[in-house]
Amino acid sequence: MAYIPHTDADIRAMLDVIGARSTEELFDEIPAHLKIKALEGVPAALSEMQITRLMNERACADGRALNFIGAGAYEHYIPAPVWAIATRGEFYSAYTPYQAEASQGTLQLIYEFQTMMAALTGMEVSNASMYDGASALAEASLMAVRAHRNSQSKRILVPRTLNPTYLKVARAIAGNQNIVFVEADFDRATGCMMPQSLQTHEGQDFAALVLQQPNFFGNLEDVRALTDWAHRQNMLVIAVVNPTSLALLEAPGRWGESGADIVCGEGQPLGVPLSSGGPYFGFMTTRMQLVRQMPGRVVGRTLDAEGRPGFTLTLQAREQHIRRTKATSNICTNQGLLVTAATIYMTLMGAEGLARVAAASLQRTQDLVTALTRIKGVRAAFNSPRFHEAVLQLDRPVAPVLAELAQRGVIGGLDISAQFPELGHALLVCATETKSQDDIDAYANLLRDVRGAA
Amino acid sequence: MAYIPHTDADIRAMLDVIGARSTEELFDEIPAHLKIKALEGVPAALSEMQITRLMNERACADGRALNFIGAGAYEHYIPAPVWAIATRGEFYSAYTPYQAEASQGTLQLIYEFQTMMAALTGMEVSNASMYDGASALAEASLMAVRAHRNSQSKRILVPRTLNPTYLKVARAIAGNQNIVFVEADFDRATGCMMPQSLQTHEGQDFAALVLQQPNFFGNLEDVRALTDWAHRQNMLVIAVVNPTSLALLEAPGRWGESGADIVCGEGQPLGVPLSSGGPYFGFMTTRMQLVRQMPGRVVGRTLDAEGRPGFTLTLQAREQHIRRTKATSNICTNQGLLVTAATIYMTLMGAEGLARVAAASLQRTQDLVTALTRIKGVRAAFNSPRFHEAVLQLDRPVAPVLAELAQRGVIGGLDISAQFPELGHALLVCATETKSQDDIDAYANLLRDVRGAA
Amino acid sequence: MNELKAREPVIFDLSQPGRNAAAQMVASVPGDAQIPQSLRRGSPPLLPQVSELQAVRHFTRLSQLNFSIDTHFYPLGSCTMKYNPKACNSLAMLPEFLGRHPLGPETHGQGFLACMYELQDMLKEVTGMQAVSLTPMAGAQGEFAGVAMIRAYHRAQGDLARNEIIVPEAAHGTNPATATMCGCKVREVPCDANGDVDIDALKAAVGPQTAGIMLTNPSTLGVFERKILQVRQIVQDAGGLLYYDGANLNAILGKVRPGDMGFDVIHMNLHKTFSTPHGGGGPGSGAVGVSKRLAPFMPIPVVYKEGGRYRWAAEADLPQSIGRLSGFMGNAGVNLRAYVYMRMLGREGMVRVAEFAALNANYLLARLRDAGYDPAYPERRASHEFIITLKRQNREYQITAMDVAKRLLDHGFHAPTTYFPLLVPECLLIEPTETEAKEDLDGFVEAMIDILREAEHDPEKLRTAPHTMPLRRLDDVRAARQLDLTWKPAA
Amino acid sequence: MNELKAREPVIFDLSQPGRNAAAQMVASVPGDAQIPQSLRRGSPPLLPQVSELQAVRHFTRLSQLNFSIDTHFYPLGSCTMKYNPKACNSLAMLPEFLGRHPLGPETHGQGFLACMYELQDMLKEVTGMQAVSLTPMAGAQGEFAGVAMIRAYHRAQGDLARNEIIVPEAAHGTNPATATMCGCKVREVPCDANGDVDIDALKAAVGPQTAGIMLTNPSTLGVFERKILQVRQIVQDAGGLLYYDGANLNAILGKVRPGDMGFDVIHMNLHKTFSTPHGGGGPGSGAVGVSKRLAPFMPIPVVYKEGGRYRWAAEADLPQSIGRLSGFMGNAGVNLRAYVYMRMLGREGMVRVAEFAALNANYLLARLRDAGYDPAYPERRASHEFIITLKRQNREYQITAMDVAKRLLDHGFHAPTTYFPLLVPECLLIEPTETEAKEDLDGFVEAMIDILREAEHDPEKLRTAPHTMPLRRLDDVRAARQLDLTWKPAA
């Protein structure tokens, strides 16, 4: 019996103590006619050997093509210690540290994580994770509406340069509370928001402005000016940031005169593998002043009965298990294991390592753009400074080109033509530090070939 | 500086305490003209990311062909917990448990291992591992010569059905002490030693008879009769056994009237991956009476100062660090981590699981032989009962056939024609529980093809 | 007795300027020169500066400060802390799965998609629902999806008035919090003395404003809701939909199916019933199963199979969908782990989960009752978990449920859930799970007997527990009053 | 202070007939029916019968009872307990490498063989030798290979009289034991007061019977053999060959090369200098490097490169080889780990190994001397390790080196090597390695200062140490007298 330790003798002895004749009897409170006989539709059990073989075959079938997609999930090198340690049973198989004295490992690690995220974003406090970057923005939006002192507005201004999926998720989640997201268009030449283009929204009542840096196109927004504009307009500023980029880019806490108010984003670049989209983790940091409006778990340092420092969950009065209908969020299980990995990752990288990863990724993408735009019919869509992503414009539909590339082992980027029809045949590409010049050349040669053939 | 934690400030402070101006000065006792400038021939450092990519490329190039070779190293399924736990830092990065109180984990595990190996082989005591199966036989031979009470002979009788590499290794190692290995031929029909064929050696003075069960061809020797014969001849019996087979086959400790005297073998089938040949581990068990002649580390249970049971290295007076020139062996570092894996493996399998693996492997090999001998020009070389290996005879040279199979993704067995010219075009094949009927059919179809094409 | 290792300095206290894990450093390139000065970071973030060995040692030692399933019996009620098979992890972490970009072409993901598709199918089968979406990233997000679908359904019917969700008072905090997040009002209904929903109260609560009910079954009181068909009838008659909180699915797997009981939507906690790891707080996966009428509203993407190929179904296929709840498709790797686990259990193994979870729970309940502990619902069978209340001991010896919990740590057992559900005073919610052996349950009972004896003779020992942990009891009040949420360099 | 977890029952005490780890069971087939009754096992072996969770929990908990590099400073002299990079492990365990059968075709092993070939090359470079064989499975087997080659060489010259190996008395026990195993006589020569070989004694020892000398350098006394060229001259003049025990290569990497010093053969402990894990006792790898004249005698197989392809060279290529020392080709996976490590160090990193190992050793020596400990060779530089002797403290406080060692455990440090080398009384051989940070060395010094204070004021505390381990001091005498080497079922 897979994973069941009971011997026949155990079963008999236990039923005796219970005073039941069979395990079936333990279900006698279930109305009899509701009971089912068997789960015919579930396949028969496989041994670990068999499922191992099956999974290996499936994994092999998926293969390991050379990938140039980013678009919210980034392929960075993950140092070997990260997952060797994160998957230690003591981290992997523990739960939320409700019993602080028997969970100091997880608690201290989260405290260290909070410190790192606060440092990276230039904010004062961090929570212990959200589900992912997109849902973190939804939560940040709800938080902004809740936290705004001088406005009852449920409207939030978002740039069209924001990752479109993030907007969808924010709408799906926050929309239920009648939060309305209003889109502001971007400048065709720069692929960025322009302070001028916001003029139409001046004087309107918004709870917050969302700023993504770098934006979905990989371009760098003028976050200083935008933050200051929003604050003048009595909006809070929600920053959506790529954590790797923060090794080089100004921390949201220092954007403009007074910095962003809430910072969130996708933590995946910090040591989490691409893994088909998850599990990743969202992060959220804010000012101390807003901490009681922040969703998610928080760990604090305190003292034990003998005055020694130790760690415990705190500010639980914000959470669903205490506050129920009045909680800041319904989040309970979060993305703890990923936080563990990210904390180890950030520790191994340090500021210097992270800066090198960021700079190398930036350079690689630059090299990729240079190599690809040498090809006839391929040009860069925007002229802005960027981080490690870029939009290219092709002279023909993107999908068939990508399909052909994929068949030849290169995943050449993301077709964003449908989402941004105004950009024509638009391809979003990304190269991180994991890509060598050979990889870039291979892509360029293949693309040249594919275009030639077509 | 890879793996060096020193900051410039550390270096300065440390040199100050030492009273040296530079680290170079710490080498001032080395004659100056001997010093080298640099290691030009060593390539420049790679980052972990770079070496990871290189190793992945090399591993991919080697691929994962379907393997039907055994010949001393067997492809069994290894449960996922085995290496997940064996590679925990506390096992992986500890050393020989010299400080017993801070090494109870390793010590207790070895004690458990000793118990399991003694149980499996039907002997009283086990050591904590030898390097591998082949060198364990060399050590067992030396031990037999040392331990024999009524003979000064340095001659050891070995069957030609013994793994030929084992004989080479035993000669290379024990030959230096003038131990002579005399080969006894096998019966062509059965592929086994025959008690009758030993008659020529009757009455000669041998220290020991080596018996491999199953033998190199996979055939089962009549170990009862052979053991009794050897004991009548005043020889000790050294059993070389496959540990998986012992789930089904009689334990050497109960061979014949009084059992084998020393048991050794290759521990690899017990949870150790094929890994190009190592690290594996040799095992050795014996009677309590001979324990002081046994090489290798041994753990014993004892009491601590408060009378609580605990574990410690014992009988160290046999070992090189105490006994030096008079030690039972020069072995120091052994194969501890593999013992850890094997102990977890045996625990997960239990007697029932191991018996199933053994029976399935036996059945699979039987199925393979059936499938392949249906092909024209392929026949089984012997008519004996066997365990999970078999010798096939082809009607043409084996090497080109294997090369063709390999190119098409099947590693079809081991060509033993050169080592056993009397067997003609001889191919040693093995299928373990990891091979499905589909795998066997795939091999058979391919072989049929290859033969047809040739 | 079990002692955890001593405390470990905060990683920043191990940092030294100029130190790093050099093998992890990629070459320095001048890439940052391309960033306009005005957008560049002023000063580097304060991250640790340690060697690789220091990092490995620090986090390895930290790990040893945890209790976990791999090291301790962990009967945390409502959390289903069962064994997390190692194979589930290693197979979900095959390099090809880890390396797959979520937006990569479907041609390069058929293996992965096949697993997801089959997982959807198996979950449909065990719940009796019509369709499954794997995108919710934890139970609470599954609840959110469920309530959002209920709202969307009513709206699609043109019924805009239904914005009230009925929640029995025993419900997990995520239920009311979710309803609020979905913009609904919450109406709580009480339970009766035996732990079933108070039918009269329910009748009084329903009306044209009722969007639906969120029912946990077995409830968080550790008992099966016997009046479930009555509950269904009342809510249905009032025009409401039925939400099944399936976090406790472990208790009924292969015995009874929410779909057969007429429920419209269920969320499952794959990190409970299907044994994906809890990871010190997560990740989980909160897959939702739906009835036919809710199927058009499922969160996207889901996996379709057409002509032997798998593909993502999204906006175009499900135009009425409540939308996307995550950046990609939810916690794919968690779903892979659940898939592997379910395939290893197989149809025969699923049923055993419920049977042995119930056997262990009822055995533990019987033994604790014999030992002098009071079940909160003495008339009832335990499901896969049960509640004892220490109200009497609290009165007699002035000890609390928390005291008992902390003292259990000294005995080498993780404590059960304390003070939940809120309506049972001084309670412990105990869930042994089916993967624990009788001997471990017996060891737990021995500890509880010792503790009861100690409550009589040396209650102070309980009040000051734990005594063998790296720390004594932590001051939670201080933690909340004097907030110290990040490490700061010594001034 | 550091406390290890409590004790754990022996696995057999957790066993129950009928229990198993079912997911690991392959289907029952009647394969055994093919075995003749007379050869079948009478009764099943006594192996554990536990669930998968029980096994995982048991061995996870056992692991926590160990000190290790990943958790503790581990200055075990002569053993070079430095950080074992995790990447070395994960890359050696790539599935293709793990799955490769050692006798598989070379066409399917070019990747693996390339690593082995390049490893041979790098080891040649760092030792200055002409050829390298990777087959010896540990240092002692490398020694064996070396002495066997020396014998084979003399024999090939027709010189059958040379069967004596000279070994300085400070040598590691494996040196004399190896010489014996090779059928040689051992002649020990003393060291002088400063730790160098006694030249006069050496002169007296050599003769026509001299096969060679085994010299460890830096010696196990923790000092560089300053008279090495004299030693070479004397042995060479006598017609002997020169064996270099390279177990301490860490100390001289990139500084000086045995080949340049005229040695004929060296063994390296890849599990020391090249940081493959010690695994609780092994595995290691004892690669040997040889001079031109010994190259034909190398143990086989070795890897050749011809026309861009790699292949095994064996009997046919090296007909004079001393033969095979292992069933296949030695500890391939250990060699892979060393290869990865060496590539990550690169030419610039190799030199730093010696520099920082020396810096750490000399710093620790200086600080301990300042703290009142006596260096065994006060006039000498430390190499990568050094000896302190507690002779004085033994006299003054009646405490032993073992007492200090055990007390260090209470301070959270693994003890240094005790009572080795045998010729220094009450000694501790301390090797910090280059991967430890200054703070950790300082912590160790603090502990040693505390201990010295304790020796003065409360020596009983030392004599009865350790106090914070799961057990107090273990009775080794009882262990050897009342042999209990296997678990037995209660009668």
Ligand SMILES: Cc1ncc(COP(=O)(O)O)c(C=O)c1O
């Ligand atoms: C009954 C019940 N419902 C819902 C949840 C919420 O699930 P999650 O923590 O995955 O969000 C839980 C678990 O914590 C639960 O026990």
Ligand SMILES: Cc1ncc(COP(=O)(O)O)c(C=O)c1O
């Ligand atoms: C100086 C010296 N020589 C030889 C050896 C033997 O090496 P191994 O233990 O790998 O056999 C050792 C290590 O233990 C050693 O320190």
